[in-house]
Amino acid sequence: MGSRLTGRIWVTCTSLLIAFISYSSQIFIIWPWYGHELSLDLIYLLGPFNILVSLLYYNYFLCVTVDPGRVPRNWIPDFNSGDDVEVKKLTGGPRYCRTCEKYKPPRAHHCKQCRRCILRMDHHCPWVNNCIGHFNYAHFLRFLFFVDVACTYHLAMVTARVRDSFGNGYWIEPSNTEIVFIVLNYTTCVPVILAVGIFSLYHFYCVLTNTTTIEGWEKDKVATLIRRGKIREVKFPYDLGVAENLKSVLGRNPLLWCWPTNPTGNGLKYQVGSGEDVEVQMSWPPKDPYSNNGPSRPLPASPWTYGDGVNPTLEPSNARLRTSHLARAPYEATDNIEQMTPSSEGTESSDDEPLVRKRRGSEGVEVKTIDREEVLRRYMATRGEDATRYNYYNPESE
Ligand SMILES: [Zn+2]
Numbered sequence: 001m002g003s004r005l006t007g008r009i010w011v012t013c014t015s016l017l018i019a020f021i022s023y024s025s026q027i028f029i030i031w032p033w034y035g036h037e038l039s040l041d042l043i044y045l046l047g048p049f050n051i052l053v054s055l056l057y058y059n060y061f062l063c064v065t066v067d068p069g070r071v072p073r074n075w076i077p078d079f080n081s082g083d084d085v086e087v088k089k090l091t092g093g094p095r096y097c098r099t100c101e102k103y104k105p106p107r108a109h110h111c112k113q114c115r116r117c118i119l120r121m122d123h124h125c126p127w128v129n130n131c132i133g134h135f136n137y138a139h140f141l142r143f144l145f146f147v148d149v150a151c152t153y154h155l156a157m158v159t160a161r162v163r164d165s166f167g168n169g170y171w172i173e174p175s176n177t178e179i180v181f182i183v184l185n186y187t188t189c190v191p192v193i194l195a196v197g198i199f200s201l202y203h204f205y206c207v208l209t210n211t212t213t214i215e216g217w218e219k220d221k222v223a224t225l226i227r228r229g230k231i232r233e234v235k236f237p238y239d240l241g242v243a244e245n246l247k248s249v250l251g252r253n254p255l256l257w258c259w260p261t262n263p264t265g266n267g268l269k270y271q272v273g274s275g276e277d278v279e280v281q282m283s284w285p286p287k288d289p290y291s292n293n294g295p296s297r298p299l300p301a302s303p304w305t306y307g308d309g310v311n312p313t314l315e316p317s318n319a320r321l322r323t324s325h326l327a328r329a330p331y332e333a334t335d336n337i338e339q340m341t342p343s344s345e346g347t348e349s350s351d352d353e354p355l356v357r358k359r360r361g362s363e364g365v366e367v368k369t370i371d372r373e374e375v376l377r378r379y380m381a382t383r384g385e386d387a388t389r390y391n392y393y394n395p396e397s398e
């Protein structure tokens, strides 16, 4: 409930930020610049900008509201078709989500925030309070594209106004209100275009290679494994070539790529590139065979049998420990120590308080080990003698 509320606050704040940049610039900067009068020049300037803002808003709305794609109830991977199963790396079985209790179609992943599996999951986006997946990825790309173009247009307009106030402009100097809004528009729009610009460059690169954000991480891991010589070169299975990659996400008709259209396919199966080894492609992403989770050496049916008898190479688990123990030289002083201990006398005083217990705050009871000097002193006391520095204990003298 709390996360849902936070998500709505994010979406509201994002919408307000877009509205502020789009409309405060027109109302408080451009409109006074054109003398508070509607002219053809003003329409030529603001018309395209408002079209861009509408497309931006509409794609944002689609990102927020369109379901990124869920696994249909009782969906089972079709093994017979042979080309749409992304198998589990180790067991060779299909991928399964234990949380959703459903099979995972290829490229689907479980989103913790959405608490379900998302088809062709890219990432969970807090700005749209939704996952970006199969059915809204194209809307998301278009949204990023229109943010970039509209912000560039906006900055060009505001900069033109600023340049006009310097030098040989017709118009009067900007008022204080205008100056405040010029500064506010720069301080909001410049960080947005920098952040979204870098983010969009990454996603435009991803769409050219038909890679999701998650698959980008997987590709990095695989590249490391190949570099370390742990696995052989593996081709990323969903890369179909630049043109086909773009068509598979943005639609078959390039003229409509900027227009909000529904994606093709049902998100449950994806075409894979023509590659050398289809099986290797299907088991994407390949795993480190030497990792703990990797396939281990096959175990014999029973480790205790060897043909008809007992396995001759078997040895008790502590055998090595014992031999190493025997290899050590016997410790000769052991007997002497036993003789020296006053407990051999059997007096009660030495057994009275072998351990001293001390209360220690919340940590509980601290157990203190026997102090040899103390034991000796007590023993001497029972014999009516003084345990001084020069008073040695000699059991033979008794
Ligand atoms: Zn799931």
Ligand SMILES: [Zn+2]
Residues within 6 Å of the ligand: 111, 112, 113, 114, 115, 118, 123, 124, 125, 130, 131, 132
């Ligand atoms: Zn999500």
